[in-house]
Amino acid sequence: MIMPSGQQLLLPANPVFIWTSLIIALLLDMLPLGRVPWMPDFLALVLVFWNVHQPQRVGIGLAFMFGLGMDVHQSALLGQHALAYTALSFFATMIHRRLLWFTVPSQALQVLPMFAAAHGVEIIIRMSSGGIFPGWTLLLAPLAESLLWPVVSVMLLAPQRRAPDPDENRPL
Amino acid sequence: MPLGTLDRTPPPFFKQGPSALSKLMFFSALALFLMVADMRFRVTQPIRAALATVLYPVQWLALQPVRAVQNGGDYFTALSQAKTSEEEALKKLALQSLRAGQVEQLALENTRLRKLLDLREQKAIKGLAAEVLYDAPDPYTRKIIIDKGLAHGVALGSPVVDESGVLGQVTRVHPLVSEVTLVIDRELAIPVLNTRTGARSVAYGEPSASGGGLELRFMGSNSDVQQGDLLTTSGVDGVYPPGLPVAKIEKIERRAESAFARIYCTPQAQVGAAVHVIVIEPVSGQIPLRPVDAAALGPVKKGASK
Numbered sequence: 001m002i003m004p005s006g007q008q009l010l011l012p013a014n015p016v017f018i019w020t021s022l023i024i025a026l027l028l029d030m031l032p033l034g035r036v037p038w039m040p041d042f043l044a045l046v047l048v049f050w051n052v053h054q055p056q057r058v059g060i061g062l063a064f065m066f067g068l069g070m071d072v073h074q075s076a077l078l079g080q081h082a083l084a085y086t087a088l089s090f091f092a093t094m095i096h097r098r099l100l101w102f103t104v105p106s107q108a109l110q111v112l113p114m115f116a117a118a119h120g121v122e123i124i125i126r127m128s129s130g131g132i133f134p135g136w137t138l139l140l141a142p143l144a145e146s147l148l149w150p151v152v153s154v155m156l157l158a159p160q161r162r163a164p165d166p167d168e169n170r171p172l
Numbered sequence: 173m174p175l176g177t178l179d180r181t182p183p184p185f186f187k188q189g190p191s192a193l194s195k196l197m198f199f200s201a202l203a204l205f206l207m208v209a210d211m212r213f214r215v216t217q218p219i220r221a222a223l224a225t226v227l228y229p230v231q232w233l234a235l236q237p238v239r240a241v242q243n244g245g246d247y248f249t250a251l252s253q254a255k256t257s258e259e260e261a262l263k264k265l266a267l268q269s270l271r272a273g274q275v276e277q278l279a280l281e282n283t284r285l286r287k288l289l290d291l292r293e294q295k296a297i298k299g300l301a302a303e304v305l306y307d308a309p310d311p312y313t314r315k316i317i318i319d320k321g322l323a324h325g326v327a328l329g330s331p332v333v334d335e336s337g338v339l340g341q342v343t344r345v346h347p348l349v350s351e352v353t354l355v356i357d358r359e360l361a362i363p364v365l366n367t368r369t370g371a372r373s374v375a376y377g378e379p380s381a382s383g384g385g386l387e388l389r390f391m392g393s394n395s396d397v398q399q400g401d402l403l404t405t406s407g408v409d410g411v412y413p414p415g416l417p418v419a420k421i422e423k424i425e426r427r428a429e430s431a432f433a434r435i436y437c438t439p440q441a442q443v444g445a446a447v448h449v450i451v452i453e454p455v456s457g458q459i460p461l462r463p464v465d466a467a468a469l470g471p472v473k474k475g476a477s478k
Contacts, residue, residue, distance in 0.1 A: 030234035032306030076310040079206035090196040131312030
């Protein structure tokens, strides 16, 4: 892969780590904190992240399955999150070659419209099927998700940034 | 440089599976199909039940930290607070024991009178205690999840009450958990009885972004309702047993341009903070079969005898 100059070569991603991060994101989404419309969707964020960084391992099918799980957990309309995550995952696959050429803050700015579109899809589906308007604080959710993008980038790439040949000075 | 430093497998240039666009088409179509099946035909219950059972361990794990924090908070509650709450509970108990004593006597009197008048006896209410696991995070509805399901004998459509009134109705039953739609949800309606006047009507859920309440619809603007009237279940629906408190009338708006008054009620149950609830068996299982109409049977008998 052609890479921007000056960027560190990363170690291969560990599939166990990818799955663990997805499960932890699912757990974070399932924390029983009540009905908070502005709560960022951690699972969507981690799915998009791995879709951008490891499109061969995490794809649209996996996003769909996780979406179904979220629908059942939230007892929402079955297929609502599945559709939103499918769309998110598709957009992520579309931009994954371009996105990594930018710095992390401008990446965050570029994923914002994707998250907004995913929430837009959900609200259109639910309002047209007779749901209750959840309030304007819902607009903060995509914003919070894209603000978390740099944090997630640092945390999930940390294992790949370890030294290839650990010695006493660099134990990790 | 040790082995495994770089990804050595060559990228699969030609075998990448279906394109992203075709995957998007396929999964979006599947999602839309599921939504229609869920909303219009209600046939997705097996998928939901299976997924809910698979997700149960994860949900249980996610509940633990929140439970731990709550329990920790309870542990450090001040002693004085515990004492005051105990005093209040004792006062409430004293009041209730007075009433309970009367109830015994009234029930006896009631059964005798009913026998005297040859009326059908009221059935005893069977209940199942349950605990609220979490508020469904879906902001477009008002639902909660309780920890009793098909395995514990919860029936679809069962009324759910908490210590102070009707909380809602069971709308989905999974093997281990059930989903309860709250009375303030837009899709729930309860036949109610105004305890002051005895007038029957129907209360509809009227949710808002912050909390929510109920609304009595189709009551004429000259109807006899007052602020503070208590509404209880009327028992004519075949679901809710009669006499459970549902709501109190909070505000009445009579308008010149409309023939109906807008009546807002506050739910009596703790719709935002219920912890322990009771799932009641629906009354419909206890209703006797409709008596066979003699007039309708008449001609058939004649035909059969010929």
